[in-house]
Amino acid sequence: MIELNNITKIYNPRKNNAFEALHEVSCEIHDGELVAIIGKSGAGKSTLLHILACIDNYQSGEYKIDGIVVKNLPERKYAKIRNEKIGMVMQDFALVEDFTALENVMIPLNFLRKKDIKKKEKALQALKSVGIEELAKKNCNKISGGQKQRVAIARAIVNDPSVILADEPTxxxxxxxxxxxMDLFRQLHSQGKTIIIVTHDINVAHQCERIIEISDGKIISDSLQ
Known part of the structure; x- marks a missing residue:
């Protein structure tokens, strides 16, 4: 479960160009929900996603994931949360282009502290689950955009995270x-994953169970479909 209580994020605090990207944002996202976060460019939705992903910090408020307060933690603890609880899918895929699909999917497994002798098998299973196991040995600079996104999703799920965050995945x-x-995200949702999608595409948002709209760093609506 994700809990946000009065999250405020300010870029360049105490400087002339200080900018409040989020203002006292509060919401709960329960296990197994499929949620869209929408808003215009600059509304704060990507900032919120980066906080949820433990990529960015915040000035005030409290963020909890599965009961763990996420703030001012040692970097190793942030890394542990990112690697074990959260899968991230980026808009630009963020793949190593001259790696194979299999090598890209194996990257999160390489960061596990405990040795895993089944890394290749897990990565192949993740590729199979997104329907592209036949591309395992193909370099990512040789495949299509849709195939790259599937590789990115396979990489996000290879550690079996409870939460998948997707930044403009379409x-x-x-x-x-x-x-x-989107069919693939719905399949993952049906398996019990919590999925949060940041999107500007209202058609994508309407395929989710719940839509949270952000404007000027504040939640202005939160509705079930």
């Missing part, structure tokens, strides 16, 4: 491929 894709990727 933004670089055509309509048909976008629909296929």
């Amino acid at each position: 933004g670089a894709l055509d309509t048909k491929t976008s629909a296929e990727i």
Whole structure:
């Protein structure tokens, strides 16, 4: 479960160019929900996603994931949360282009502190679960955008995280491929994953169970579909 209580994020605090990206944002996202976060460019939705992903910190308030307060932790604890509880899917895929699909999916497994002798098998299973196991040995600079996004999703789920965060996951894709990727997210949701999608595409948002709208760093609506 994700709990946000009065989260405020200020960039360049105490400087002339200080900017409040989030202002006292509060909400709860329960296990197994499929949620869209929408808003115009600059509304604060990506800032919120980065806080949820433990990529960025915040000035005040409290963020808890599965009861753990996420603030001012040692970097190793942030890394542990990121690697074990959260899977991240980026808009630009963020793949190592001259790695194979399999090598890209194995990257999170390489950061595990405990030795895992089944890394290859786990990565192959993740690729199979997104329907592209046949591309395992193909370099990512040789595959399509939709296939890259599937590799990125496989990488996000390879450690079996409870939460998947996706930043504009269909933004670089055509309509048909976008629909296929959303079908994949719904399949993962049906398996019990908590999925949070940041999107500017209202059609994508309406395929989620719940829509949270942000404007000027504040939640202005939160509704079930």
